[in-house]
Amino acid sequence: MMKAVPPESETLTVGAAARRLGIAAPTLRSWERRYGLSPSARSAGGHRRYNGEDLARLRAMMRLVDQGVPTAEAASEVRDRSYAGSSQLVTSATSAAHGPAKAAASGAAPPSRARRTPPSTQVDLFALANAMDAERLTHEVARSLDRYGAVEAWTSRLVPLLVDVGDQWERTGACVEIEHLASEAVAGGLRYHTRRTIQRNRPNETERPVVLACLERENHALPLLALAAALAERGVRIRTLGAATPVTSLSNAVRLIRPAAVFVWSSAPETADRAGLRTLARTRPAYSLVVGGPGWQGGGKPDGWVNSLADAVEALIRAVRPAG
Incomplete structure (x- = not known):
């Protein structure tokens, strides 16, 4: 059940703050230890807690990292800045918990x-x-x-x-x-x-298609629809399996379709099934595996991770038309 945004006076534990940011709690603790990005509020019992300004600072750092800035440099950039205008604990767009x-x-x-x-x-x-x-x-x-x-x-x-x-x-x-x-x-x-x-733009039937899917616990498939639309504009054959596709079902589809590429979307760490990806069927000829969404960022981005819709389109076009 979804909850309203907490009042300004409410603060968050490490685990709750990590969920709001869409990252793992150990990552947040590591940032505190290594880069000094410590929570600045305290609970009534004296325990350290994250407030809205802390979360705004961490989101700013995450945006810099996504743009290619080294983590230590991004932390240094945001650490001493004021984010006092962001006192509300607004959920990050990387969280799947808010609709x-x-x-x-x-x-x-x-x-x-x-x-x-x-x-x-x-x-x-x-x-x-x-x-x-x-x-x-x-x-x-x-x-x-x-x-x-x-x-x-x-x-x-x-x-x-x-x-x-x-x-x-x-x-x-x-x-x-x-x-x-x-x-x-x-x-x-x-x-x-x-x-x-x-x-209007009939795909070339001699080209191998691209399979688009979310894994079993991922119910948010709108980015797949956006990617399907962008690939259709470029005449790429697409097979959209959609949300909450079990790994076994995706594997069966891969065996049947023998695609040029498979794209898997994850909006939050709990839906980024890395172990499941490793069990996907292998085919001949081989396909490229491309993953997108902030869910894959926790614990290091896997091979084939893309950061935007434009990047996903480019990677998948390369897989379908390697000489293009």
């Missing part, structure tokens, strides 16, 4: 938390979501995909929408119906765009 919209948005470059005012030529998707106008919102999502292409629309229009409705829910503890409506509208628009694109 489908924010979990689906994870892994994208974090947009500004301030409400974005769309250019005059764009319809405000956030306003449509709050008006509960599902039909028009789905239409505008599809229109954005047609106008900008899947990668640009996902990054600049759809992820900001998902983050905004997730933030609204966290601030108010209400409006979960708006978050669900927005997620469904984005999913509907992405599926419609993919179908139309495949009809």
Whole structure:
């Protein structure tokens, strides 16, 4: 069951803070030991606790690391900065615990938390979501995909929408119906765009396809739909297995399909089944294994990890068309 964002006076233990950030608790303890990123609050009993400013500092560090900055350098960059304006314990977009919209948005470059005012030529998707106008919102999502292409629309229009409705829910503890409506509208628009694109741009049937899946405990599959739309635009054959696919089922599909690549999404560490990946069927010819999402970051990024939708598309295109 989802809970409202805690009040400013509430602080978090190491385990709770790690869950909010989407990382492992030992990683958080290591950062405290090695880089001095210690919790600054205390509970009534005198135990050290993380507050909203601490979490904002850690998120800033994680963004720098994702951009390629060495961990020690990123920690030094954020350690002495003030993040006092972030006293609310707002859940990171890398956490899967706060609804489908924010979990689906994870892994994208974090947009500004301030409400974005769309250019005059764009319809405000956030306003449509709050008006509960599902039909028009789905239409505008599809229109954005047609106008900008899947990668640009996902990054600049759809992820900001998902983050905004997730933030609204966290601030108010209400409006979960708006978050669900927005997620469904984005999913509907992405599926419609993919179908139309495949009809217009028939894939080359001689090329091996790409399989897209989430493993068994991962229920947030919107990034797979965005990736399917982007690959369809490039004429790549796709087989989307979707959310909560057991490893055995994915292995069976791989044996039958014999893809050029397999992409697996994880939004949180608890859904990143590294052991399961190692049991996936091997085929001849071999396929490339590409993984995406913040779930794979804990404990070191595995081979084949990509950091964005654009990077995922590039890696999968290389697997399908190695000489291209």
